[in-house]
Amino acid sequence: MSANDQDYFRAEGYSVPYQLTKLDLDVAFARDKAEMIGNYIVELYFERNVVRRKAGRADEQPLKDRLATYLDSKYTRFRYKFAASKAAAFEQECRDYHQFDGRSDNEIHPDRPNGTKLVCPHPDCRATQIQEIADSIDALLDE
Numbered sequence: 001m002s003a004n005d006q007d008y009f010r011a012e013g014y015s016v017p018y019q020l021t022k023l024d025l026d027v028a029f030a031r032d033k034a035e036m037i038g039n040y041i042v043e044l045y046f047e048r049n050v051v052r053r054k055a056g057r058a059d060e061q062p063l064k065d066r067l068a069t070y071l072d073s074k075y076t077r078f079r080y081k082f083a084a085s086k087a088a089a090f091e092q093e094c095r096d097y098h099q100f101d102g103r104s105d106n107e108i109h110p111d112r113p114n115g116t117k118l119v120c121p122h123p124d125c126r127a128t129q130i131q132e133i134a135d136s137i138d139a140l141l142d143e
């Protein structure tokens, strides 16, 4: 992992990496934290280097429960941060997607939360441009 990625995680408020085990999930998400939503990065290490990485958000289920779905996956560690709202979690996931664009297991751009018109905060986002065209077509069809 590059120094820039470390700076990114620090600037964005992500946790240090934890082992992706039930024990570490219980430690990180003790008591009231078990119900909170937020963002995660799951990582596969080889020796001391990250060789695979995936970013995601949990906004329809608690972050702890979402991360538990990766317990038997190829990923071995996780980082996390809590989100104050679904909108904040979506925007964080967008920043993560663009930060690691082409270097992560994320193949498609994050979807906005259902029932919202939120757009990606990245200034040159192609997904936003496509979404705006789709929205204007929907608006025309609704007329």
Ligand SMILES: [Zn+2]
Binding pocket: 094, 098, 109, 120, 121, 122, 125, 126, 127, 128
């Ligand atoms: Zn975007």
